Amino acid sequence: MAYTLHHPKWHRDSKPIFWWVMNWASIAFILRELTSVAVAYFAVLLILVYRALQLGPEAWAALVSMLANPTMIAFHVFALCTLLYHSITWFNLSPKAIVIRLGRWRIPDLLIAGGNYAAWIFISAVIAWAYVAS
Amino acid sequence: MPTNITLQVLRYLPEDGGEPAFQDYEVPLRADWVVLDALNHIKDHIDGTLSYRWSCRMGVCGSCGMMINGTPVLTCAAFLESFAPGPIRVEPLAHFPVVRDLVVEATDFVNKIKDVKPWIVRETEKPLSEGEFRQTPEELADFKQYTMCINCMLCYSACPVYGLEPGFTGPAALALAQRYNLDNRDQGNQERMDLLSNDEGIWSCTMVGECSEACPKGVDPAGAIQRYKLAGAADWWKSLITRKGK
Numbered sequence: 046m047a048y049t050l051h052h053p054k055w056h057r058d059s060k061p062i063f064w065w066v067m068n069w070a071s072i073a074f075i076l077r078e079l080t081s082v083a084v085a086y087f088a089v090l091l092i093l094v095y096r097a098l099q100l101g102p103e104a105w106a107a108l109v110s111m112l113a114n115p116t117m118i119a120f121h122v123f124a125l126c127t128l129l130y131h132s133i134t135w136f137n138l139s140p141k142a143i144v145i146r147l148g149r150w151r152i153p154d155l156l157i158a159g160g161n162y163a164a165w166i167f168i169s170a171v172i173a174w175a176y177v178a179s
Numbered sequence: 180m181p182t183n184i185t186l187q188v189l190r191y192l193p194e195d196g197g198e199p200a201f202q203d204y205e206v207p208l209r210a211d212w213v214v215l216d217a218l219n220h221i222k223d224h225i226d227g228t229l230s231y232r233w234s235c236r237m238g239v240c241g242s243c244g245m246m247i248n249g250t251p252v253l254t255c256a257a258f259l260e261s262f263a264p265g266p267i268r269v270e271p272l273a274h275f276p277v278v279r280d281l282v283v284e285a286t287d288f289v290n291k292i293k294d295v296k297p298w299i300v301r302e303t304e305k306p307l308s309e310g311e312f313r314q315t316p317e318e319l320a321d322f323k324q325y326t327m328c329i330n331c332m333l334c335y336s337a338c339p340v341y342g343l344e345p346g347f348t349g350p351a352a353l354a355l356a357q358r359y360n361l362d363n364r365d366q367g368n369q370e371r372m373d374l375l376s377n378d379e380g381i382w383s384c385t386m387v388g389e390c391s392e393a394c395p396k397g398v399d400p401a402g403a404i405q406r407y408k409l410a411g412a413a414d415w416w417k418s419l420i421t422r423k424g425k
Binding site for chain 2: 142
C-alpha cells in the first residue's frame with residue numbers, strides 16, 4: 046500500500062531583502078564582498094592603462110593627468126586599501142581550501158597562507174623589478 | 180538576581196488559521212536549567228499545548244535546535260542564566276517550514292543528506308575473506324571531524340544562502356559528502372562530484388562561514404566546502420584537458 050505523506054498547513058517565512066543588516070557578522074560579510082568591486086575596478090584600470098599606451102603619448106598624458114587629480118588619488122588610495130583587505134582575507138582563508146600532505150605530515154595552515162603571501166610578494170617584486178629595469 | 184525569567188515563544192497553531200505570534204511564559208531562573216528545561220517546565224506546568232522536539236537533552240541527538248534570540252542553538256546547551264535578565268526569544272529553526280509552534284519540517288534536509296550518497300561507495304566490493312579495510316590514524320584524522328555531525332540542522336538555519344535559495348544542497352550535506360570523499364576506503368568521489376559540482380551544490384556557497392560558527396560539534400562545513408570547491412575546479416580542468424566532458 047502506498048504511503049501518503051501528511052501535509053499539514055505549514056508556515057513559511059521568506060527572507061527579508063535586508064537580512065544582512067540583522068547582525069554584525071552578516072554586515073562584515075557583505076562589506077567584505079563589496080571589496081571585490083575594487084578588484085574588478087583595478088582590472089578595468091589596467092585595461093585602460095594598456096589602451097592609453099597603445100593609443101600613443103597624448104592618450105597616455107591625458108590618462109596620467111586625469112589620475113593625478115587629488116580626488117582621483119584619494120579614491121585610488123581608498124580602492125587600494127579595500128583591495129588589500131580583500132587580498133589579505135583571501136590569503137588568510139586559503140588554508141581552509143588547501144590541505145596538502147607530505148607522507149604523514151600535513152603542511153600547517155601557517156605555511157600554506159605563508160606560501161601564498163610569498164608568491165604574492167615574489168610576483169609583485171618581479172613586476173616592480175621589470176618596471177625599474179625598463 | 181531575579182528568580183524568574185520570561186520566555187517569548189513563537190506559537191503557530193495551523194488549525195486556528197492565524198499567523199505565528201509570540202506568547203510570554205514566566206519560568207523559574209535556575210542556575211542548572213537550560214532553555215529546554217524551561218520549555219519542559221512550560222509543557223508540564225503552564226501550557227500543555229506547546230509543541231517542540233527534543234530527545235537526549237545532552238547534545239547528541241540534534242533534535243532540540245531552535246532560534247534563541249535570533250541565533251540557531253541547541254536548547255539543551257543554552258543556559259537560562261546566560262540570557263539573564265531576559266526576555267529570551269524562542270523561535271523555530273529559521274529557513275524551514277514550520278509545522279506547529281517550534282516544530283519544523285525536515286524532509287528537505289533529510290533528502291539532501293540522502294542525495295550526497297553518504298555511504299562508502301566501492302567500484303568493486305572486496306570479498307570478506309580478504310578481511311577488513313585498514314586505516315592509519317592519519318587517514319582517519321583526515322575526515323573524522325566531519326563524522327561528528329549530529330544532523331541538528333543549525334548550520335542550515337545559520338546559512339543565508341540556504342534561506343535565499345532553498346535548492347542549495349547546504350552545509351551539513353556537503354560536509355558529509357566530504358566525509359566520504361576523504362575516507363580512503365571510499366571510491367565514490369567522481370559520482371559525488373558529478374552530483375555536487377553545480378549551481379545548487381558547492382558553487383552556491385559564498386563562504387559566509389556562519390555554518391561553522393553555529394555548529395555545536397566543532398565541525399567546519401565552510402572549510403569542507405572550500406576544499407570541495409578546489410577539488411571541483413581541479414576536476415573541471417582535468418575534464419577540459421582530457422576532453423572527458425559531462
